[in-house]
Amino acid sequence: MSLKAFIQRENKLQAAYSSMGFKAGTIYPEDTDLLLERHKTELADRLASALWPENLCCDGELRGAKLQAKAKLLRGAKADLEKMGVTHEWW
Numbered sequence: 293m294s295l296k297a298f299i300q301r302e303n304k305l306q307a308a309y310s311s312m313g314f315k316a317g318t319i320y321p322e323d324t325d326l327l328l329e330r331h332k333t334e335l336a337d338r339l340a341s342a343l344w345p346e347n348l349c350c351d352g353e354l355r356g357a358k359l360q361a362k363a364k365l366l367r368g369a370k371a372d373l374e375k376m377g378v379t380h381e382w383w
Contacts, residue, residue: 294368295324301365302338324372332378334369339373340382342366 299320310316320331327335341347343366351360370383 294365295372296322297365298339298369299324299335302335324376327376332373332376335369336373336378336380339370340380341365343382349370 299322303319303322305318306319318331318334320335345369348363348366349355354362374383
């Protein structure tokens with residue numbers, strides 16, 4: 293499930309921010325059955341941002357197989373959220 297992998301990635305980022313002294317954001321449950329509606333909305337916002345072309349390819353720095361793998365993960369997470377009935381205005 294790509295959504296679970298996306299959640300793991302987001303949780304790792306939040307842990308890294310917290311370890312640097314920044315205020316941590318939401319830590320999401322990895323069991324997608326435990327996601328609250330607000331979690332789903334936040335994840336949809338994060339996915340929409342991550343799928344933006346400049347963010348997806350890291351301003352042109354990410355290419356080839358790594359870019360394709362990232363895009364596949366993000367699109368899969370988006371599809372998983374859509375199966376849960378979540379939509380976003382930018383999708």
